[in-house]
Amino acid sequence: MFMPLTRYRVVGLLLLLSLTSGCSSNLPECSSTFTTTWPDATEQIHQDINQLASAEFQGRKTSSFGSQAAQDYIIARFHQVGLKPWQAEFTIPFTFDYQFSTITGVNLVATIPAKVPSRRWRIITAHYDHLGQKGSTVFPGADDNASGVAGMLAIAQRWQQQTDIDNVNLMLVATDAEEPGLFGSYALVKLLQQDPSIDVELSVNLDMIGHPNRRRAIYMEGEKNLAQFEAIRAQLMQKTQLCIRTHRSSLLSGRLQKADWLRASDHYPFHKAGYKWVYFGVPPHPQYHTEYDTPDTLDIDFIVAVAETVYQLLQIDKLTESP
Helix, strand or coil: CCCCCCCCCHHHHHHHHHHCCCCCCCCCCCCCCCCCCCCCHHHHHHHHHHHHCCHHHHHHCCCCHHHHHHHHHHHHHHHHHCCEECCCCCEEEEEEEECCEEEEEEEEEEEECCCCCCCEEEEEEEECCCCCEECCEECCCHHHHHHHHHHHHHHHHHHHHCCCCCCCEEEEEEECCCCCCCHHHHHHHHHHHCCCCCEEEEEEEECCCCCCCCCCEEEEECHHHCCCHHHHHHHHHHHHCCEEECCCCEEECCEEECCCHHHCCCHHHHHHCCCCEEEEECCCCCCCCCCCCCHHHCCHHHHHHHHHHHHHHHCCCCCCCCC
16 A cells, blocks of 8 residues: 555554544444355465465565566466456556656456446456565565455456346456555556546455454445445445445554545546546554565455455446436
């Protein structure tokens, strides 16, 4: 997750666990337990995260050996799930300027075409890059954001098996270079704007969905982009009992402030381009951007519940108001 305000300190993050709040006066009742009809997804999600966060992948820094290893793994999973490339290949390179250098990143873009030809598209993004390696210290990025990639792949698998919407195309994008500045998402949005055959109804961004706080809730931003959000939230919570909260606060620089979640991850370029979007993630935690963001710290059952919730959201025919 890209945080444009300031780098969180571990001490402050420890306090964050007790100060983070998603409360509002009209929230539906939430509990800390949830159910899922996807128990078969648990093993594969665990395997995907373990692989992406392994030492072999060296923290997946953009334009590194570890990044190439991650690309190879994700593309193999695209093939395994039976996805089709959006363009000629799953890999779509782009360049960006960063710290006096021109760097090449690679977005990985797959699709599940609608059964009935249609211009309607819904997009899932989850960045696969992370901080890489500094000296002998590897930053695994299990939650940030192997968890989001694993969740996206689980949704793709289920969509291939069953979808209630025949005239909606699904695009799945593992974005690169999110950490240094959302560059992969900006490159993706530019291509979408140049394609008149694509009507983007909604973009769903998954970034850090594996390490719930004590409320055991998934946090959503961009709810104003959904038609009848409260009804949709109640419907989704009834399916899995997973608590969906909004309006996160964070402890920054020793003071309780409202974090800029709009600019925090790959949904922001979609927002700037005028596309409708929602963002699912958990608040930063003590393992965030440290070498301790490892698979054993994650709640895999929670990730499964989040993936099922997002799948159920994308199965709703009327999600947004017409322009």
